[in-house]
Amino acid sequence: MYITILFTILCSLNEATFKSNDVHNHLGSRTPYRFRFNKNDTKIKYPNCKDAKIWMLVRHGTRLPSDTDVIGMNTTLKDLKFEILLYHQLGQGELSEKQLSSFEEWSPNVDIEHNKFLTTEGEEELLLLAQRMQKRFPGAIKHKYSNNSFLFKYTATQRAQESARHFANGLFTKKDTQDVVFAPAAKIEPVIRFYKHCDKWQKQIKKNPNTYREQKLFAVSKEMNKTMESVSKRLGFNSVLGLDTVNLMYKVCGFETSWYKHHESPWCYAFDSNDAQVNHAFIKTQHYDPITLVINNTVTDHDLVVVLLNNFKHEKPCEYMKKIDFTKVSKIISETSFTEVVETNKDGPNATFLFAHSGTILKILSHIGLYKPEFPLKGDTLVKNRPWKSSFIDCFAANLAFVLFKCKDGEHVLALHQEHIIKLPMCEKELCSLKYLMKHFHDSIYDCDYSDMCSLESNKSTKDEL
Numbered sequence: 001m002y003i004t005i006l007f008t009i010l011c012s013l014n015e016a017t018f019k020s021n022d023v024h025n026h027l028g029s030r031t032p033y034r035f036r037f038n039k040n041d042t043k044i045k046y047p048n049c050k051d052a053k054i055w056m057l058v059r060h061g062t063r064l065p066s067d068t069d070v071i072g073m074n075t076t077l078k079d080l081k082f083e084i085l086l087y088h089q090l091g092q093g094e095l096s097e098k099q100l101s102s103f104e105e106w107s108p109n110v111d112i113e114h115n116k117f118l119t120t121e122g123e124e125e126l127l128l129l130a131q132r133m134q135k136r137f138p139g140a141i142k143h144k145y146s147n148n149s150f151l152f153k154y155t156a157t158q159r160a161q162e163s164a165r166h167f168a169n170g171l172f173t174k175k176d177t178q179d180v181v182f183a184p185a186a187k188i189e190p191v192i193r194f195y196k197h198c199d200k201w202q203k204q205i206k207k208n209p210n211t212y213r214e215q216k217l218f219a220v221s222k223e224m225n226k227t228m229e230s231v232s233k234r235l236g237f238n239s240v241l242g243l244d245t246v247n248l249m250y251k252v253c254g255f256e257t258s259w260y261k262h263h264e265s266p267w268c269y270a271f272d273s274n275d276a277q278v279n280h281a282f283i284k285t286q287h288y289d290p291i292t293l294v295i296n297n298t299v300t301d302h303d304l305v306v307v308l309l310n311n312f313k314h315e316k317p318c319e320y321m322k323k324i325d326f327t328k329v330s331k332i333i334s335e336t337s338f339t340e341v342v343e344t345n346k347d348g349p350n351a352t353f354l355f356a357h358s359g360t361i362l363k364i365l366s367h368i369g370l371y372k373p374e375f376p377l378k379g380d381t382l383v384k385n386r387p388w389k390s391s392f393i394d395c396f397a398a399n400l401a402f403v404l405f406k407c408k409d410g411e412h413v414l415a416l417h418q419e420h421i422i423k424l425p426m427c428e429k430e431l432c433s434l435k436y437l438m439k440h441f442h443d444s445i446y447d448c449d450y451s452d453m454c455s456l457e458s459n460k461s462t463k464d465e466l
């Protein structure tokens, strides 16, 4: 019994055990939440204040790959596996015996019907997240369920729906959980997935080649070429693998790391600097470490697009801000003015939980001005210490919460990102006056018409165009 537990602890892939240049710290949007969560779930208290309401946006938990990637695993990677083993038999490549036997055991076993479904790891991420949040804010998140104090909503996808269900399981007793009412998921969702059916965003950003300019430059940069050469060489190939292939290995390394707590994905060995250094100390004699470049660059490549798709300049998710409520911390409203809500609202949900996607979270982070890069990210220059890093801000089950504290000196909002208290950029302190936030986001909240904003023939806001 003890041995099993000890074994489990030793073998768990936890962030603490990785070096900073380890690929596990650079998995981008496929980083599991167990690398990011906040263990400290002590009740969060401020003198003369009471946590009264919470509004929380959560990305779905760890999921399965898309159908394209499932097919890629079952074809491209399956073939590569045999080639890697063969080349090593011929004396090429740099993998250790242990790594090779891990490749030998590898086989793709994802059912294509289940593409993008929430995984067991994802269920656990949401359940434990809910339990910790409830411990921190017992005033806002009651143990007893009632349909007028809680609001749950998800997008019309299996992964968001299941995330919501497992989050609720973390809050209530089994019996209560059966009564939980989930707001109906709409196919066209102007709030929690506002960009998806926004024509203007689709045309001017998502489908605009300019959006991908820096990423394309990066794909043919010297660093990237060196990267692909070193990955190919490490795996034993005579010729250089294509970008799509290396990218697929990187993705599957991320997925498998997320799914399996106690088992390392062999596809990470293509990028793994630690093991490579142990087994091939001579690599270190080179004046730069190509492996580190792989890791840093592959991730930067991803960040470039993520920044642009969720750009600070182009995005204006004000419809969303209107619904957020520093206002909605108060009440689900759409048209009512906020002050009114704060002052008169006695009923209405005290806890609102929305389950959506990374596109939603990133646009909100960007709108609020969090993690804003100092300079635009470029395909030809690596900014190592950029604050906008998808491995940190865009992991599975990434989340953002606003908690309304009723204090002697008025109402204040506390923001948490990935369960860590953050100071909003426009506020002086962590606990920030609600009145001030309402003023700061006045335009986002009141001057905002979704159909106008997203219409291609819009009368105003031409200044936002690319």
Ligand SMILES: *[C@@H]1O[C@H](CO)[C@@H](O)[C@H](O)[C@H]1NC(C)=O
Residues within 6 Å of the ligand: 020, 021, 292, 293, 296, 382, 384
């Ligand atoms: C890659 O990133 C790690 C950690 O962020 C850093 O220590 C290292 O210097 C970087 N390497 C290169 C070549 O940029």
Ligand SMILES: *[C@@H]1O[C@H](CO)[C@@H](O)[C@H](O)[C@H]1NC(C)=O
Residues within 6 Å of the ligand: 040, 041, 042, 043, 044, 045
């Ligand atoms: C845990 O969180 C509480 C509340 O935010 C804080 O007061 C305490 O210092 C934290 N403990 C540790 C060990 O960080």
Ligand SMILES: *[C@@H]1O[C@H](CO)[C@@H](O)[C@H](O)[C@H]1NC(C)=O
Residues within 6 Å of the ligand: 070, 071, 074, 108, 109, 110, 111, 112
């Ligand atoms: C993988 O491909 C084989 C045929 O090569 C097929 O029989 C199997 O169903 C596929 N599996 C998945 C998960 O797609």
Ligand SMILES: *[C@@H]1O[C@H](CO)[C@@H](O)[C@H](O)[C@H]1NC(C)=O
Residues within 6 Å of the ligand: 147, 148, 181
């Ligand atoms: C909310 O709960 C009350 C009593 O607990 C019940 O009468 C009512 O039908 C419920 N409303 C919904 C929308 O389920």
Ligand SMILES: *[C@@H]1O[C@H](CO)[C@@H](O)[C@H](O)[C@H]1NC(C)=O
Residues within 6 Å of the ligand: 052, 139, 148, 149, 346, 347, 348, 349, 350
């Ligand atoms: C919300 O919280 C307030 C104060 O904590 C409480 O008075 C009110 O009854 C709660 N509302 C609901 C609908 O539970």
Ligand SMILES: *[C@@H]1O[C@H](CO)[C@@H](O)[C@H](O)[C@H]1NC(C)=O
Residues within 6 Å of the ligand: 220, 221, 222, 225
């Ligand atoms: C990288 O490789 C691509 C394709 O082989 C080539 O077109 C490009 O010029 C290379 N980039 C550099 C900077 O050498």
Ligand SMILES: *[C@@H]1O[C@H](CO)[C@@H](O)[C@H](O)[C@H]1NC(C)=O
Residues within 6 Å of the ligand: 451, 452, 455, 457, 458, 459
């Ligand atoms: C543009 O403005 C006109 C007049 O103010 C209005 O009737 C029309 O609906 C507006 N078009 C859009 C797309 O908002």
